[in-house]
Amino acid sequence: MTRPLLRVKGLGKTFVLHGQGGLSLDVMQDLSLTLSPGECQVLVGRSGIGKSTLLKMLYGSYRITRGHVCLHFDDGDLDLAELPAHAWHALRRDVIGYVSQFLRCVPRVPAVEVVMEPLLMRGSDPEEARCKAEGLLERLNLPQRLWELPPGTFSGGEQQRVNIARGFIGEHPLLLLDEPTASLDATNREVVVELIQAAKSRGVAMLGIFHDEDVRERVADRLLPLDDYMPRPDMNHCEMHRGEASQ
Numbered sequence: 001m002t003r004p005l006l007r008v009k010g011l012g013k014t015f016v017l018h019g020q021g022g023l024s025l026d027v028m029q030d031l032s033l034t035l036s037p038g039e040c041q042v043l044v045g046r047s048g049i050g051k052s053t054l055l056k057m058l059y060g061s062y063r064i065t066r067g068h069v070c071l072h073f074d075d076g077d078l079d080l081a082e083l084p085a086h087a088w089h090a091l092r093r094d095v096i097g098y099v100s101q102f103l104r105c106v107p108r109v110p111a112v113e114v115v116m117e118p119l120l121m122r123g124s125d126p127e128e129a130r131c132k133a134e135g136l137l138e139r140l141n142l143p144q145r146l147w148e149l150p151p152g153t154f155s156g157g158e159q160q161r162v163n164i165a166r167g168f169i170g171e172h173p174l175l176l177l178d179e180p181t182a183s184l185d186a187t188n189r190e191v192v193v194e195l196i197q198a199a200k201s202r203g204v205a206m207l208g209i210f211h212d213e214d215v216r217e218r219v220a221d222r223l224l225p226l227d228d229y230m231p232r233p234d235m236n237h238c239e240m241h242r243g244e245a246s247q
């Protein structure tokens with residue numbers, strides 16, 4: 001049996017709203033999961049249950065309040081809950097990729113360069129990186145006339161395709177997918193399904209959110225319902241109390 005790449009144990013999240021007098025919101029408690037290379041698990045549960053929050057904690061965008069998130073490597077394990085801030089940069093460059101719903105556009109940077117950047121950050125040859133980026137943009141049906149333009153003015157679906165190409169180009173061993181097909185038409189949803197299936201066969205471990213049921217069924221090896229990890233389901237999404245936890 002394949003050894004899991006990711007093991008999450010007792011994960012919990014409390015947001016502290018400093019602008020609201022230190023009000024704290026418990027949104028997740030005691031979540032555990034394991035994810036193996038080549039496996040795609042899909043997070044399910046109603047709106048506001050914590051799906052994006054979980055992905056953001058695994059990517060280091062949100063701090064882990066409680067619990068452990070261990071990545072297993074041949075030369076040892078790494079607990080992300082204890083990772084110093086400066087170590088996240090290398091981890092995101094080499095190990096954890098993230099495809100969010102929305103592209104963060106940097107003015108004047110052409111789409112093709114946005115896509116190739118993750119490879120350049122790793123020291124890849126610029127010509128090879130460009131060639132790979134163009135291949136992905138072509139596969140995702142982004143018209144060639146847009147490749148050298150900054151994506152700030154692109155449509156939602158065009159921006160999302162740039163984002164997907166950027167997320168998949170790095171071939172990270174762990175990929176977090178936050179609704180990567182949300183703004184796509186059927187043809188491009190199909191391309192994303194193929195990219196996910198190809199990544200699985202290369203041994204990439206993926207954790208994703210897909211609202212499209214057809215996509216979900218085709219990519220998911222396992223569904224992870226988050227409803228079991230809400231602190232108090234009777235209290236309208238979150239338990240609220242003041243000043244107990246820090247972020």
Ligand SMILES: Nc1ncnc2c1ncn2[C@@H]1O[C@H](COP(=O)(O)OP(=O)(O)OP(=O)(O)O)[C@@H](O)[C@H]1O
Nearest residue numbers: 015025027046047048049050051052053054237238
């Ligand atoms: N930065 C934040 N500060 C305070 N509360 C937050 C923050 N981010 C998320 N939350 C709260 O955490 C809860 C979970 O939000 P999250 O976005 O993870 O839900 P979701 O399951 O992804 O929802 P959806 O399916 O609607 O996208 C919500 O109640 C939300 O208001």
